[in-house]
Structures are given as C-alpha cells and as structure tokens.
Amino acid sequence: MKLSHQELKGMSPSQVRGVIRKGQWGGPTAGLCDGHAQANLVALPREFAMDFLIFCQRNQKACPLLDVTDPGGWEPKLVAPGADIRTDIPKYRIYVGGELAEEVSCVKDHWRDDLVGFLLGCSFSFEWALLDQGIPVRHIEEGKNVSMYVTDIMCKEAGVFKGPMVVSMRPIPHHLVPKAVLCTGRFPFVHGAPVHVGDPSSIGIKDISRPDFGDPVTIKEGEVPVFWACGVTPQAVAMASKVPFMISHSPGHMFICDIRNSELAVF
Amino acid sequence: MKLSHQELKGMSPSQVRGVIRKGQWGGPTAGLCDGHAQANLVALPREFAMDFLIFCQRNQKACPLLDVTDPGGWEPKLVAPGADIRTDIPKYRIYVGGELAEEVSCVKDHWRDDLVGFLLGCSFSFEWALLDQGIPVRHIEEGKNVSMYVTDIMCKEAGVFKGPMVVSMRPIPHHLVPKAVLCTGRFPFVHGAPVHVGDPSSIGIKDISRPDFGDPVTIKEGEVPVFWACGVTPQAVAMASKVPFMISHSPGHMFICDIRNSELAVF
Structure with a gap:
C-alpha cells in the first residue's frame, strides 16, 4: 500500500527510509524530512572505486x-548508521558500459561483493541556508528544477x-551576492562558495537561457547569475567513463540522511 | 655541498625542493618557505590505499x-605540480610489516608501481593563523615540539x-578561546576547529604533563588546554595496521607545498 506525501510529513529520516524500503513510497524526495541532508548515490566496482575516490x-x-x-557494504556509517543504500532510495538507475540498462526500486539483487557506494552531498543543503538568509532561490519560487550547465x-x-x-x-540580486557567497561558503563540504559570479561566456556557457540540464529560470533586472559547482559533475563523469557497471539514484530520488543540513556548516 | 638554513631563506618552495632533491639540505623543514603549507607523507601499496582513503x-x-x-605516480598535482614526492623530502622512513626498516634521503629505489602517495595537512598551517591573530602558541615560544596525546x-x-x-x-588564555576556535575553524581542510576544550581526563588523557608524543609545555594560570585533531593519527594508525610496506616522511622533515597556508582557509 502506497503512502501519500502528506502521510510522510513529520516522519524522521529513518522512518521515511523504512517506508521507502517497504515499497510504500516511490516518488521524488524533495520536501521530505525538512532540514535533513539528502545525498546522491554512485556505486562502482572496487577496481574503479579508488580512482573515483581520488577524483x-x-x-x-x-x-x-x-x-x-566499505567495499561490498551497503551501510552509510557516517550519515545514516543502520540504513541500507540498496533499498532505502525510491528509484535507482543501473548502468552497464555507460548505458542506462534499467530503472528499479531496489538493487538488492543487483548488488555485488565488489561494489563501493558513494554518497555525495547536494545543493539542497546550501539552498536551505540561502532561504534562511532571505536570499531568493528562483527555481524554487518558480517550481522548477535548478538550471545546470556544462x-x-x-x-x-x-x-x-x-x-x-x-x-x-541561481540569479541573485547584486546587493545580495556577498551574502550569498558568505552563507554558502559556510558549507565547504557541500559545494561551498560559488565558483563564478557573472559573465557566463567566460566559463564556456554560450546561452544562459538554455541550460544543459534542468530548467531555465527567469533572471530579473538587477540580478547577476551566480554559479556553484554541481553534484551532477561526478555522475556525468562516471557515466562518460563507461565503467562496465554502475548504480546511481534516479534524478530527484535521493538518499535521505540522518544528519541535518545545519550540521554540514563549519561555523 | 650542503647549504645552510640561512641560504635557503627567501627561496620559493620549488627552489627549496630542488635543493633537497640534490641532497643539499637534509634537515627539518620548520621555518622554511614561510607562509607555504607543509605536508606529511604516507605512501601505501594500492591494495591498502583504498581503505586508507576511506579511513x-x-x-x-x-x-x-x-x-x-595516481597509483604508482609521484607527482602531487594539486599542491605542487611538477614535484616528486620520492626525492623532495629531506628524510624518509621505510616501514616493513609495521617496523621501521631504514631511514633514507631518497626513495626512488624503494618506489613501486603500486604505491599511492598521500600528502596530509599539518597544524603548521593553522598555527600561522593563531599567531596572526595574536594568540600565543606555547611550544613555539618555548622552542619545543607540540604536545600530543593518544x-x-x-x-x-x-x-x-x-x-x-x-x-x-595548546594552552590558550580563557578569553582567547573563542578567537582560537573561530580562527582555526576557518581551516576545515587542515584539522579545523578544536575537538575538545578543557578537562583532559574526559577524553582519556591521564596526565597532561606527560604527552605521548612531543614535549610537555607550560600551562600558565588563567589558561585552558585546547585540543585539536592531530595529523599523527593517520600515521599512527597506518603503522599500527602493520601493512607489509609503507613509506613516510621522518618527523619534522616535511614536504613543502606550493600552496600557501592562507589558501587553505575557507573564508
């Protein structure tokens, strides 16, 4: 029996992971377990895992x-002791030779003794900090996915x-750019401060209105485009490397951690 | 022909590494290349390197x-492109089965295709920040090695x-503790903020006047002992694990990086 988004509200991360594990929630994780960090999954065979760690x-x-x-293990001991990354994500993607092979709700049957699971932080964590400082986050206002560019x-x-x-x-009003830099800089372990402010062309972005991933958002008069390093990078790189076997989460269907976003701030 | 400490003063990191490579300096690196980060070396066979990375x-x-x-490689591409960790450190230690086998000034002949080199930050980087803020660093004042405890x-x-x-x-005057916490907290990638302030016994330290490594220092009236995570941890752990083969720097004989300490601060 599936549960509604409403029924999941107010549940703890371990409760929601339990619901997902039982197959009672298969949708996106946005808006669930407010305040708790969500993470991207990449799982790779051990022979590629070390290079990926170095990357x-x-x-x-x-x-x-x-x-x-641990190699072959499925427990994320730091961010959610006792959880199981093979079952606690609503939707997974299996890649074979760099090609999407299937999309499944559980990867217990696909798991291998040599797989190493990587949980990578996502920008949800610092967007919470931007909103908390009264800085507008346009794609949230417009109900869209964030604009991403190669x-x-x-x-x-x-x-x-x-x-x-x-x-x-994220388009930021000129006078709020310093505040946006400082408050995301507090999260050096989750992308941190922006990598670029203004002029998209100087980092190879030809048309700001046509993102490579996600949706275009409105840039208002008096706003400057501010760019943060994005967690899609490692996934795109892992896919492009055409490793023989790889498991990831499905976009938007993240792993919900026990740790809170605020715990990822260094001050 | 050996050079004097005085002759090395004012040289850039790559110049000093060149002097060390030619065998013209074999001493400790403290005080060399002021403002530049220094690093500890641990090199391990590939089969242990992944677990050490995860550790x-x-x-x-x-x-x-x-x-x-890179596995088998000797170039630290991030902190000193072009350098060679097999030759650019004044003194190395070779461990076989967890036991110190020899101390040498170059490990080119000991290097193996499966070795992975790890450079780990050291507290020199944040001590610079403490001094810069007018916070006393006792072991420097007393010309001793820092006190370290298991x-x-x-x-x-x-x-x-x-x-x-x-x-x-490091003993810190009570009123300077907050400043010491904040200014080392700016260095989350080099130990960061302290892990403990006051009461040594509650983290298992029986006698503060008898450090396990380094020298005892004076704790004055009105000062509180402040504890930071120490880079000796990974070395002690790697040694205790008795891996079949391991190379490290000799204590005090560090790798001098191109990057500056100030670049390791997040704000």
Missing part, C-alpha cells in the same frame, strides 16, 4: 563526499575519470 | 588529505585501519 579528492567543490561504504572548466583527472565541471546557476 | 574520508578532522597521487576517542574504522584519535594541545 572526488581532487575536485572537492564539485564532488562533496558525505560517506563511502562549463569549460576541466576537472582534475584521476584514472578513467575526467570531464568538465557542471555548475548550477 | 581519511571518515576521519576528516584528523586526516586532512591535501593531495593523493585519546579514548576512537576513529571510525576502514578495512585494516583503526585506532584512537591523537590530539595536539
């Missing part, structure tokens, strides 16, 4: 590692993993 | 990874790597 270390702004499972800023390579940095863009 | 991710405060080489705070395990957190202690 994340070299490109920390784009690849904020919140947790890494830039010409190249990530530092590691093994088979290489590719450009993907950024997310 | 560092799980224990970020104690294990601040500044750079990781605590009963257990690190989160990863594979063979497990053990207690080692902390460094």
Whole structure:
C-alpha cells in the first residue's frame, strides 16, 4: 500500500527510509524530512572505486563526499548508521558500459561483493541556508528544477575519470551576492562558495537561457547569475567513463540522511 | 655541498625542493618557505590505499588529505605540480610489516608501481593563523615540539585501519578561546576547529604533563588546554595496521607545498 506525501510529513529520516524500503513510497524526495541532508548515490566496482575516490579528492567543490561504504557494504556509517543504500532510495538507475540498462526500486539483487557506494552531498543543503538568509532561490519560487550547465572548466583527472565541471546557476540580486557567497561558503563540504559570479561566456556557457540540464529560470533586472559547482559533475563523469557497471539514484530520488543540513556548516 | 638554513631563506618552495632533491639540505623543514603549507607523507601499496582513503574520508578532522597521487605516480598535482614526492623530502622512513626498516634521503629505489602517495595537512598551517591573530602558541615560544596525546576517542574504522584519535594541545588564555576556535575553524581542510576544550581526563588523557608524543609545555594560570585533531593519527594508525610496506616522511622533515597556508582557509 502506497503512502501519500502528506502521510510522510513529520516522519524522521529513518522512518521515511523504512517506508521507502517497504515499497510504500516511490516518488521524488524533495520536501521530505525538512532540514535533513539528502545525498546522491554512485556505486562502482572496487577496481574503479579508488580512482573515483581520488577524483572526488581532487575536485572537492564539485564532488562533496558525505560517506563511502566499505567495499561490498551497503551501510552509510557516517550519515545514516543502520540504513541500507540498496533499498532505502525510491528509484535507482543501473548502468552497464555507460548505458542506462534499467530503472528499479531496489538493487538488492543487483548488488555485488565488489561494489563501493558513494554518497555525495547536494545543493539542497546550501539552498536551505540561502532561504534562511532571505536570499531568493528562483527555481524554487518558480517550481522548477535548478538550471545546470556544462562549463569549460576541466576537472582534475584521476584514472578513467575526467570531464568538465557542471555548475548550477541561481540569479541573485547584486546587493545580495556577498551574502550569498558568505552563507554558502559556510558549507565547504557541500559545494561551498560559488565558483563564478557573472559573465557566463567566460566559463564556456554560450546561452544562459538554455541550460544543459534542468530548467531555465527567469533572471530579473538587477540580478547577476551566480554559479556553484554541481553534484551532477561526478555522475556525468562516471557515466562518460563507461565503467562496465554502475548504480546511481534516479534524478530527484535521493538518499535521505540522518544528519541535518545545519550540521554540514563549519561555523 | 650542503647549504645552510640561512641560504635557503627567501627561496620559493620549488627552489627549496630542488635543493633537497640534490641532497643539499637534509634537515627539518620548520621555518622554511614561510607562509607555504607543509605536508606529511604516507605512501601505501594500492591494495591498502583504498581503505586508507576511506579511513581519511571518515576521519576528516584528523586526516586532512591535501593531495593523493595516481597509483604508482609521484607527482602531487594539486599542491605542487611538477614535484616528486620520492626525492623532495629531506628524510624518509621505510616501514616493513609495521617496523621501521631504514631511514633514507631518497626513495626512488624503494618506489613501486603500486604505491599511492598521500600528502596530509599539518597544524603548521593553522598555527600561522593563531599567531596572526595574536594568540600565543606555547611550544613555539618555548622552542619545543607540540604536545600530543593518544585519546579514548576512537576513529571510525576502514578495512585494516583503526585506532584512537591523537590530539595536539595548546594552552590558550580563557578569553582567547573563542578567537582560537573561530580562527582555526576557518581551516576545515587542515584539522579545523578544536575537538575538545578543557578537562583532559574526559577524553582519556591521564596526565597532561606527560604527552605521548612531543614535549610537555607550560600551562600558565588563567589558561585552558585546547585540543585539536592531530595529523599523527593517520600515521599512527597506518603503522599500527602493520601493512607489509609503507613509506613516510621522518618527523619534522616535511614536504613543502606550493600552496600557501592562507589558501587553505575557507573564508
């Protein structure tokens, strides 16, 4: 029996993960467990996992590692002890040779002894901080997905993993840019301060009205486009590397952590 | 021909690394290349390197990874492109089965295709910030090594790597404790804010006047012992794990990075 979004309101992260595990919720996780961090999943065979770890270390702004499972293990011990990344996400994608093979609600049958699971932080965490400071977040106001762009800023390579940095863009009123920089800078482990302010063309973005991922949003008079390193980067890079086998979450269907967004701030 | 400390003054990090590479400096690196970050080295065979990477991710405060080489590679691409970690450190230690086997000035002949080099940040970086804020750093005043203690705070395990957190202690005047917390908190990638303020016994330190490593320092009337996670932790843990082969720097003989300490601050 499926539950409604309303019935999930007020539940703790472990309760919602339990509901997802029982197959009673298969939808997106936006708006669930207010205040708690949500994470992207990438699971890779051990032989690729070390290079991916090194890739994340070299490109920390784009690849904020919140947790890494023991090889073959499925418990995210730092962010949600006792949880199971094979069952606690509403929808998964299985990639074989870089191609999407199937979309499933549980990956217990797909799990392998050599898989390492990576949970990567997402911008939900710092958007909460922007809103808390009275800074408008346009795609939320407009009920859209955030605008994301492939830039010409190249990530530092590691093994088979290489590719450009993907950024997310939020239009910010000129006078609020400093505040937006400072308050996201408090989250160095979840993308941190912006990587670029203004002039999209100088980071290789040809047309700001045509994002590569997500939706276009309105940029009002008196606003400047501000760009943050985006967690789509490691996923795009992992897909492009055409590793033989990979599991990820389905877009918007995230892992809900026990830790709170506010715990990810350094001050 | 050896050079004097005086002759090295004013040289850039790459110049000093060149001098070390040519065997013209074999001493400690304290005081060299003022303002530039210095790093600890741990090099491990690939089969242990992934677990060590995961260990560092799980224990970020104690294990601040500044750079990781490609497996078999010796270039720290992030912190000193073009450098060679096999030759650019004045003194190395070779461990076999957890036992110190020899101390050498170059590890080119000991290097293996499966070694991964880890450069870990050190507290020199945030001590600079403390001094810059007018906060006294006692062991520097007294010309000693910092006091370090094994605590009963257990690190989160990863594979063979497990053990207690080692902390460094600096006595801080009560009214300067908040300032010391804030200014080291700016360095979340180099140990960050303290892990403990006051009462040594509650983290398993029996006698503050008898540090496990380094020297005892004077704690004056009106000062409180403040404890920071210490970079000795990952080295102690790697040694205790008795991996078959491991290379590290010799204490005090560090790798000098191109990046400046101030670049490691997040704001």
